[in-house]
Amino acid sequence: MKGYNFGFLDEASKREIRRKILKAIAVPGYQVPFSSRELPIARGWGTGGIQITLSLIGPNDVLKVIDQGCDESVNAVNIKKFINAVTNVKITTDTTKASIIQTRHRIPEEKMNENQILVLQVPYPEALRVFEPSEFETRRMHAEADYSRMWLYLYEDIVTYREISIGARYPVMVNKRYIMDPSPIPRWDIKKLNMAETLYIFGAGREKRIYAIPPYTSVEPLEFEDFQFRVENFMGEKCILCGSDDTFLDEIIDDSKGKRIYMCSDTSYCNKLLISKKVLYKR
């Protein structure tokens, strides 16, 4: 874009972010403060993820951006439009073809590999914020691995609701050291964080934090021996388009009487399956 540097941010800013990313990778699950530049996109709209993507991206990268699993969602479209305008990189919807994937609230269904980076947009980087509003205090807890209040929170939850009531944003223990907020991904995606081949980088622009899960790092959801972590249960429903019953589904209200239908949340994966099925059918 005329008048702007490649990747919008100036090179000194990118270097600072890359240094912070390296630190985050070196200390898995630890929230590294960074200065967080303003972008022409509002705080809370993925500015942490965008800054990470912009500081890493080169002219030969291939970018995929999703929101809620969908390439066509307004937030994803907006971010793609901006990054493409300031870098001119190739954009794809195919998970397997992207070198950098920026996402909000989902991890793609297709398995990612060592040559790919998943950048997650984070609204609340602090997993302990649910019971402790003070940043000074939560940083102390992380420093001393003083996590009994997090477990106590889960205990009280079980006592009240007979199970842990956390929906998305389920807290995880990274590398047996730091409790981390995995960003608001559904519980369905939590297992994909453990011992993954791919580097995951989390960016919170408004709260000015970067954290990471390097490849092959242990990531465990917090659970009790007799109250174990469980993923969302779709009660045997299938995607109305591709027929999958092993993907995370969006529940859609189909008519005014409240009839429900289900579709894959990962739309590009769903399309891929549909096309391959049609090919089979034609044969």
Next chain:
Amino acid sequence: MHIQPIVELKNLTKIYGKGCNLCVENTGPEHETNICVNCNSLVACGNVSFELYPGETLGIVGESGSGKSSLLKLLNFDIEPTLGEFYINHEKINTFVGNEKVNLFNLNSFQKRLIKNHIIGIVYQYPYLGLRMKISAGGNIAENLIMAEWRNIEKIRKKISELFEKTELPIDRMDEQPEKFSGGMQQRVQIAKALSNNPIILLLDEITNGLDVSVQARILDLIRNLHWQHNLSIIIVSHDLSVIRVLTQRTIVMKYGRIVEVGLTDQILEDPQHPYTQLLVNSQL
């Protein structure tokens, strides 16, 4: 026969304010003040040293402002001392700090928390200091168990039930918040919490203050029973000599942040030596 003390405290000094090198010199019973004239700082404890022996119950008496409550908070690492050494002689401590004899005041906050959680139990005068009022009574106890790596809800709840039974609390109310409990019950929850990880040393700070006489008597009974059952070493702070008489074997008398008299409790109550102790004993009889 020489018995090794379980707790050794040496030259403990706690100064509130900016402090100066005349603070300790300028204060104490002989100056009738704990405020340093030179720098206006408050000397809560000055050069306090004593030992606690295994299985012993040690009383600390004195008026408010004598430094007895600060002393307990220092032993529980709630506040930092200005100077002083603190040792606990027990095999359990070696697992946290190694075999060398180290001044516990010099440990990092992580090690201090381990000791607080595994070796020391404390019951505060005000339940809101020891309990989270918005968390269930059972949850308050569970927090200590969680810190000791308990990760099984059923086992945690079984242990809470046992502690409720032991401290004569109604088990069917373990999921209620302590703010809904009476003062006596809140103190029992604190005691149950203090006992949850089988401590070696129990610190009790004015635990019967503000309770009805009959409730007081039952709490004191409970402490006495727990003392024998668990072979605890107890330090109990009180301004009430009847509590001291019922529970303790040995007593320390404090005034203006200094120890003015130490001795067997019977002896101190029957034949006080220091003029201040005489005043204290006479005024309460």
Next chain:
Amino acid sequence: MGYVAVKGGTEAIENACKLLIYQRIKGNSKPLEIRQITNELYLLIDRIISEGSLYAPELAALAIKQTAGDIFEASFILRSYRTTIERLGYSLPIDTKKMRIIRRISAAFKEIPGGQILGPTSDYTLRLLDFNLINESPQKRKNFVKEFLKDINLSNYDFPETFPKIVDILRAEGLLMEGSKNANGFFDITRQSLTFPASRSASLQVMARSETGGLLLLAYSNMRGYGDIHPTVGELRVGYVPVYVKIPFSEGYCSIGEIKVTEVEVIAKFEDSEGQPKFKLGYGLCFGHNETKAISMAVLDGAMQSEKPQMISENQEFVLSHIDGIESMGFCNHYKLPHYVTFQSDLDRLRKAQRESLERNK
């Protein structure tokens, strides 16, 4: 099937952007000139340059025009323009003693050396609608200016070089508690991430670019009684100060122009660590002419120096984390983004809990 999956987000977004432009110009009026905005809506400009934290009145005017006068959006555009500009260096600290003053008052003393100067203020206007402005003719304006200037003779007026600062007089008497001098340089909030407790330099920077309304809300809560600053405005001055930068490879400095700022020093009584009653100083300074912001800032600066913070306006982490208009506005609006994956996850929990509760009741 009644439902059609949402596709074509790109096109919809482009149309929405076009519609926004259409909305601004569809009334067929004469295009708003940038000069008109800088001349006549100068107080609005001052808010934008302060909250956008870029001293660029013409660009602020452009932002106001482009955003149809939305203060949040205009400051936001200016702030994100600022982030792309290379940082060449830091100026010397501005010296407000050298201010070319247009307004200067003290509430602490009846008379002050150099005199009270009211300047252009709306404080004493009657807040009545002036219907004459509906049809304001250029001729009427000319007449007013002519009339206004005719008796003013600046040539034989003796302007003072500087005005002494009121707080300096109190300071000389030893009545003022001295804050830290920040000997180790200053914190740059645009280059370093804020951690708490934050230095005073960081705290003042965050407030200087904060949103006026947010700052006022917290300061007002303190003044009303959720806090106890009871401020006295020692001095408020508005005017132009020169900005100097160091000349590279030399010892010299040169001026690069002047900026309009509002500076406020409020005085509040408190006891120092030795129990001596002293005054402490709350300091406020912002770009442009914005007295509400500068006073609020000074009050909060004083409040956050409290030894034992009890009220939210005294809690530094609370105040500094919540006053940035651009951050808070962005986050507030992000809730319009789709959240159906997280909502699905919550639905799953709720349904299971309901099923279990039904089974228990059977």
